[in-house]
Amino acid sequence: MAVDTSAYGTPAPETPAAAIAGLDNLDLVQVTPRRRLPEKIWAATWPKLLALVIVLGIWELVYLSGWKSHSIFPGPFQVFPNLWDQAQHGLLWSAIATTTKRAVIGFGLALIIGSVIGALVSRIPPLRAAVGSILTGLQIMPSIAWFPFAIIFFGLNTSAIVFVIVLGAAPSIANGLIAGVDYTPPLLLRVGKTMGLRRVALYRHLILPASLPTYVAGLKQGWAFAFRSLMAGELLVIIANTSSIGVLLSNDQDQADMVGAISIMIVILVLGILVDGLFNIANGRIRRRWGLTDPASAG
Amino acid sequence: MSVIPSRAAPLDSSPGTSARPEPRMAADVRPVPFSARPDVAIQISEVSKTFGRGASAVVALDRISLSAAPGEFVCLIGASGCGKSTLLSLAAGLDQPTSGAISTNGNRVALMFQEPALFPWLTAARNVELALRATGASRAERRQRAAELLELVHLGGFGGKRPHELSGGMRQRVALARALGQEADVLLMDEPFGALDAMTRDLLHEVLEGIWRRRGLTVLFVTHEVREAVRLGDRVVLLSSRPGRVIGDFKVDLDRPRGMDSADTVELAIRIKSQLREEVVRHGS
Numbered sequence: 001m002a003v004d005t006s007a008y009g010t011p012a013p014e015t016p017a018a019a020i021a022g023l024d025n026l027d028l029v030q031v032t033p034r035r036r037l038p039e040k041i042w043a044a045t046w047p048k049l050l051a052l053v054i055v056l057g058i059w060e061l062v063y064l065s066g067w068k069s070h071s072i073f074p075g076p077f078q079v080f081p082n083l084w085d086q087a088q089h090g091l092l093w094s095a096i097a098t099t100t101k102r103a104v105i106g107f108g109l110a111l112i113i114g115s116v117i118g119a120l121v122s123r124i125p126p127l128r129a130a131v132g133s134i135l136t137g138l139q140i141m142p143s144i145a146w147f148p149f150a151i152i153f154f155g156l157n158t159s160a161i162v163f164v165i166v167l168g169a170a171p172s173i174a175n176g177l178i179a180g181v182d183y184t185p186p187l188l189l190r191v192g193k194t195m196g197l198r199r200v201a202l203y204r205h206l207i208l209p210a211s212l213p214t215y216v217a218g219l220k221q222g223w224a225f226a227f228r229s230l231m232a233g234e235l236l237v238i239i240a241n242t243s244s245i246g247v248l249l250s251n252d253q254d255q256a257d258m259v260g261a262i263s264i265m266i267v268i269l270v271l272g273i274l275v276d277g278l279f280n281i282a283n284g285r286i287r288r289r290w291g292l293t294d295p296a297s298a299g
Numbered sequence: 300m301s302v303i304p305s306r307a308a309p310l311d312s313s314p315g316t317s318a319r320p321e322p323r324m325a326a327d328v329r330p331v332p333f334s335a336r337p338d339v340a341i342q343i344s345e346v347s348k349t350f351g352r353g354a355s356a357v358v359a360l361d362r363i364s365l366s367a368a369p370g371e372f373v374c375l376i377g378a379s380g381c382g383k384s385t386l387l388s389l390a391a392g393l394d395q396p397t398s399g400a401i402s403t404n405g406n407r408v409a410l411m412f413q414e415p416a417l418f419p420w421l422t423a424a425r426n427v428e429l430a431l432r433a434t435g436a437s438r439a440e441r442r443q444r445a446a447e448l449l450e451l452v453h454l455g456g457f458g459g460k461r462p463h464e465l466s467g468g469m470r471q472r473v474a475l476a477r478a479l480g481q482e483a484d485v486l487l488m489d490e491p492f493g494a495l496d497a498m499t500r501d502l503l504h505e506v507l508e509g510i511w512r513r514r515g516l517t518v519l520f521v522t523h524e525v526r527e528a529v530r531l532g533d534r535v536v537l538l539s540s541r542p543g544r545v546i547g548d549f550k551v552d553l554d555r556p557r558g559m560d561s562a563d564t565v566e567l568a569i570r571i572k573s574q575l576r577e578e579v580v581r582h583g584s
Contacts, residue, residue, distance in 0.1 A: 016505040020453045023499060027466030187416045194391050194410045195481060196433030205429055209420045290419040291463020 074259045083263040091243055096267065099234065099245040102158060106165025107226045113166060114173025114222065121174065122181040132178075135171045143168035143229040147236050161233035168229035169222035176218010180211020213286050220279040227272055245271075340406055340517035341390060341485050342366040346399030347542075348385055359385045361542035362399065367534075369484070372511055372518045374532035376525055376571070378579055382543030383521040387487045390519065406517070409483035413490040415470035417462040423473045424449060424458030430480035448476040452506060468499035472506065479510065486511075488520045492527070501559060504530055508556065525575070526568040530559045535571060539578050547574055 056076050063075030070078075086092040121128050121135070146164045154160035184207050192206040234246020245268060252260035286292075348360040359382040367373045375383050388394045390401055391410040417426045427445035436444060449458050452472035462470055471491060478486060492500040508531065511518055522528050528535045529551055537547035549571055553563045 016502045016509075017453055020502050020506070023502065024453075024457075024466065024469060027468065027499075028464075185416075187412060187414060188418065190388075190393055190410075191412070191416045193393055194408075195430045195477070197429075201432070205432075206418070209418070212420070286420075289461065291461060 072258060074262065078259050079262045079266070082259045083266060086260075086263060092248070092267070095243040095245050095248050096271070098242060099230065100271075102161055102165070102234075102244070103227065103230055106162045106230060107169055107223060109162065110166045110169035110173060110222060110226060111219070114170035114218075115177060117170065118174035118177030118181075118218075122178045128178075135174055135178075138167065139171035139175060139225075143225065144232045144236075147233065151237060156237050156239060158239065160237050161230065164233050165226045165229045169226035172222035172225055173215075173218050176215050176221065177211060179218070180214030181207055183214060184210040213283070213290070213292075216279065216283055216286060220276070220283070223275060223279065224272075227275070231268060338368055339366045339402075339404060340369040340371070341404070341408070341519065342402045343386070343390065344400050344402070346386070346389060346396045346401060348382065348389060348394075349397045358542035360389075360396075361544050363538075363543060363545055365536060365545060367485075367517050367519060369517055370515045372520065372531055372533045374520045374522060374528035374535045375538060376522055376528045376535060376575070377538030377543065378523075378540045378575065381538040381540045383538060384489050386538075386543065387489050387519065387521055390485075391487055403485060406484035407482055408485045408487060409478040409481040410487045411474055411478045411489065411491045413493045415462065415467075415474040417470055417473055417477070419462050421461075422458060423454065423460050423462070423465065426462070426473055427476045427480050430477040434480075434482050445476075445480065448480050449473070451479070451510060452476045466499075468495050468503060471495065471503065475503075475507070475510075479514075483516075485517045485519070488518060490522055491520075493522070493524075497559075500527075504559070505556065507531070525572050526559050526564055529553070529564045529568045529571070530557050537571065537575060537578070546578055547571070 060075050060077070063070070063073060067073070117131075117135070121131060143164050146167050147160070150160040150163045154163060188206060188210060189202075192202055197205055231246060234244045235250055238247060238250060245264060249261060249264045249268075252258075252264060343363055343365045345362045345364055346360055347358065347362050350357045350359055363382075363386065365373075365375075365386075375386070377383055385394070387410060389396050390403075391408050393410070417423070418429070421429065424442070424445045427448050428441045431441040431444055446455075446458060449455060452475050454469060454472055454476070457465065457469065462473070465473065474491070492503050495503065504527075507518075510516070518531075520528070520531060525535075532551050535549040535551060536545060537549070538544065539546045549567070551567065553567070557564050
């Protein structure tokens, strides 16, 4: 019989504390020191700037090539001065304010309604069987298809637009929450149950925090749908004496003002990117907390 | 050391009385169905578990009877598919036996898995504090008790770390602190050190042994490593595969602390292994 009576055949008589402390220090994940803020900002900015310069360069080249008439296809040196000019006047800013307000109201309502529906559907199996596939259907259905209904139902006013925003965004938010609840790791659920977490406590301390990353992904997708619905709505539902991004864009189309139209499109793009940035910050925080980021690449 | 290979005697063989799938919570204090004795911390009586129905039904456990005295460290070993994990799930009240009964005599039961299964959105300390909620302690008490428990598993300064910032062995110690935080008298452990390296595992054996002694815990410890079972257990119970049955019950009379690689441990492990092998061969013929 092979008998091993070597080094750690029998444990050392002293407490294991010292050995454990040593092992812990060897094992600990070495966190790379955080980079300073200016460095981080620069690291995040220069690729974007470079990409922007390349895109503008290609745009200008196409413009200079004379491929299309300059009135139909203006170059960046026409568009950006025009945008700068519009930014000097109150009209653009009041349009942005109106559109932002609608976005906030619509998305806020969608957030509440979507979350409540998601929570109910994920909890109640018959409800899920009943409306689960309808939710996904609504999510896929282009929200612009709702406008004839909304305009007849509400008339040409903000309610019609907000209604369509909610229909566009709420299903994504609800589905995000449902998916988050569904993907709560079964092992954690078992642990929660052995720890005596039940019903509301189980939701509050386990299922909701566990579904947070998926829920935020749902919010982000919901926002994308909300913003699209809003732009479509503002182009279709023109309300007298209100300026909005959609109204400005529509006016430019009526006046065949391509320079103005492209300026407004840039505003829309920038608004979308800014809000997306907010979601990315939230997402990044969660990922860092959960240890889902690679410590080598995290900023 | 004595070897008592015994097919555990049925305690109640009348089939009608044992089918009693009533909900049983982890901290059940209701009168236990039968054969509860004050000198038994957990009693598994004639428990069977079948998954599925009809032709595709799989019998995971077949009339298993097993008990552990208060303060006893019982290790369960068996080949894969012997229903070890199923048995612990039943004992923890996570699932109901198809027939038979499990009595914990009013003892609180906590369960630990091979994975630490910590909540990744909480710090180590908060993970332990959440388990303390079940005890009804105030927030300040919970905070203090969690700090003490982390100290107990040699993680004093690490309460503020999140699980992903800790090593595998450290996470498993947080899981141990969390299980202890449930003020359980019976600790059910499902291959808790199976995923750790040998050195870390040896150290955790010492930590667990120390806590088990000081707290007078009753431990049911599932492992597939025979030497680990001999290293830790007062008794080593052998389970057969498909369906799981108790096929051997070895008393381990070695002095503590024992080493995984000491001569006595290895010798007993070899004897248990040979019986396990006979069981496996019997399945082959």
